[in-house]
Amino acid sequence: QIPKTQLAAVSDDASGFTIKEIPVVQPDQLEPGRALVKILYSGVCHTDLHVIKEDWPAKPERPCIAGHEGSGIIVAINDPTSKLKIGDRVGVKWIAHSCNQCDYCLAGNEPLCAEAKCSGINAQGSFQQYCPAYTSQLTIIPDNLDMAEAAPILCAGVTVYKALKRSGARAGQWVAIPGAGGGLGSVAIQYAKYMGLSSIAIDTGAEKKALTAKLGAAAWVDFKEHPGDAIVAAVKAATPDGLGPHAAIIASPKPEAYLTAMEYIRPFGTVVAVGLPPAGAYVKADVFFTVLHNKTLTSSYVGNRLDCNEALAIAAAGHVKTPIKVVPFKALDSVYDEMAKGTIIGRAVLDLFA
Ligand code: 8ID
Ligand code: ZN
Structure with a gap:
C-alpha cells in the first residue's frame, strides 16, 4: 500500500x-x-x-x-x-x-x-x-x-520547554515572552504556567492579546505601543513589585526583541536567546549593569x-x-x-x- x-x-x-x-x-x-x-x-x-x-x-x-x-x-x-x-x-x-x-x-x-x-x-x-x-x-x-x-x-513545544528549564526560573516567579502570540510563544505561556510561572506576553494586536490571555498569560505588553526602549518600563511595570521578570524567553524572529530584554529583566535575571533572526542580529547588554545586577545571558537550542x-x-x-x-x-x-x-x-x- x-x-x-x-x-x-x-x-x-x-x-x-x-x-x-x-x-x-x-x-x-x-x-x-x-x-x-x-x-x-x-x-x-x-x-x-x-x-x-x-x-x-x-x-x-x-x-x-x-x-x-x-x-x-x-x-x-x-x-x-x-x-x-x-x-x-x-x-x-x-x-x-x-x-x-x-x-x-x-x-x-x-x-x-x-x-x-x-x-x-x-x-x-x-x-x-x-x-x-x-x-x-x-x-x-x-x-x-x-x-x-x-x-x-x-x-515549538520542546524548544520552549527546554528554554524555560534553562532559564532557572522557579514556581512563583515571572517570565517575559516576546513573540507570545506565535508558534513558540503560545506554547511557552502554557509550559510556563504548568511550571508555576507567571508570564508577561509581549506581541502585538488585539487577537494575539486575547489568545495569550486565554492561554493563561498574566500580563500583556504590545510592542508596537511601546516602541524602542519604551518597552523596558512597560515590562517592568507588569510585575507586582515593578522590578521586572526573573527571566525572558526570546521567541521572536526579529532582532528588535534582543535589544531591550537584558534591560527589563530584574537583577539576577536570565535572558534565554531562542528566536533566530537573520544573520547580523545582536543581543544588547550594557556591561556595567549586566555586572552590577548580576544578569545572565544564555541560549537554548531545541x-x-x-x-x-x-x-x-x-x-x-x-x-x-x-x-x-x-x-x-x-x-x-x-x-x-x-x-x-x-x-x-x-x-x-x-x-x-x-
Ligand atoms: O532551538 C531554537 N532556538 C529554535 C527552535 C524553533 C524556532 C528557534 N526557533 C526560532 C525560529 O527560527 C524563529 O526565529 O524562533 C523564532 C520564532 O519561531 P515561531 O514561533 O515559529 O515564529 P512565529 O510563529 O512567526 O511567531 C513569531 C511571533 O513574534 C512576534 C510576531 O508577531 C509573532 O507572533 N514578534 C515579532 I515578528 N517581532 C516582535 C517583537 N519585536 C515580536 N514579538 C515581540 N517583540
Ligand atoms: Zn522549529
Whole structure:
C-alpha cells in the first residue's frame, strides 16, 4: 500500500518552493538506520521560512524539503537494532539524526553533535507525504495525544520547554515572552504556567492579546505601543513589585526583541536567546549593569530526546494545547506569506493528505 510517488514541497533556491510529485523511497531502498514515515501532519515553524529564504549562516542543501514538526506512522523500517516498528506513531524533529556516541550525545546534548543532521538543511524534512527518516532521532508520540496537536510540540513545544528549564526560573516567579502570540510563544505561556510561572506576553494586536490571555498569560505588553526602549518600563511595570521578570524567553524572529530584554529583566535575571533572526542580529547588554545586577545571558537550542518526550507527556496530560489551525498541504505558500507578515495566530499545521 506504499505508493510509488508522493507530494513534496521541494525548494530549489531561496525564491521559494513548489509542491510536486516525487518518488517515494521504497522499503527495499531504505538505507540502514532509516524508517519510512507516512507524515499525517506537519506544523510550520518560522525556522522553515528562515531555511528556505537562506536567512542564516547555515544554508540548506538543495533541493531541500523543509518541515520539522512532522507527526506520522512508520510504514517501513530498515533497522534491526531499533525497538521502533511498523505502525508506531512517531515524530520527525529539527534534529533528524545524531551519532549518539560522541561526548555531546552521551551527555544528552544531541543538538550539539558534530554529525547532527537537521531537517531541511542536510536531511529531508516533513513537508512530504513519505519521509525517509533516521531512526536515531524519531520520537514516539503518546497514544492519547492527537496527531495534529502533537506536531507543534516536536519543535515549538520542546524548544520552549527546554528554554524555560534553562532559564532557572522557579514556581512563583515571572517570565517575559516576546513573540507570545506565535508558534513558540503560545506554547511557552502554557509550559510556563504548568511550571508555576507567571508570564508577561509581549506581541502585538488585539487577537494575539486575547489568545495569550486565554492561554493563561498574566500580563500583556504590545510592542508596537511601546516602541524602542519604551518597552523596558512597560515590562517592568507588569510585575507586582515593578522590578521586572526573573527571566525572558526570546521567541521572536526579529532582532528588535534582543535589544531591550537584558534591560527589563530584574537583577539576577536570565535572558534565554531562542528566536533566530537573520544573520547580523545582536543581543544588547550594557556591561556595567549586566555586572552590577548580576544578569545572565544564555541560549537554548531545541532540546534532546528526553526533553521532547517530557514536552509531549505534558501535552498528552492536557496541560498544554497548541492553538493550531489545520490547513491543507497546498496552503503552505499562504502560510509562509502570513508568517512573514506576522499575522498567524498560534501555529499553522499542514494536513499532508488534504
Ligand atoms: O532551538 C531554537 N532556538 C529554535 C527552535 C524553533 C524556532 C528557534 N526557533 C526560532 C525560529 O527560527 C524563529 O526565529 O524562533 C523564532 C520564532 O519561531 P515561531 O514561533 O515559529 O515564529 P512565529 O510563529 O512567526 O511567531 C513569531 C511571533 O513574534 C512576534 C510576531 O508577531 C509573532 O507572533 N514578534 C515579532 I515578528 N517581532 C516582535 C517583537 N519585536 C515580536 N514579538 C515581540 N517583540
Ligand atoms: Zn522549529
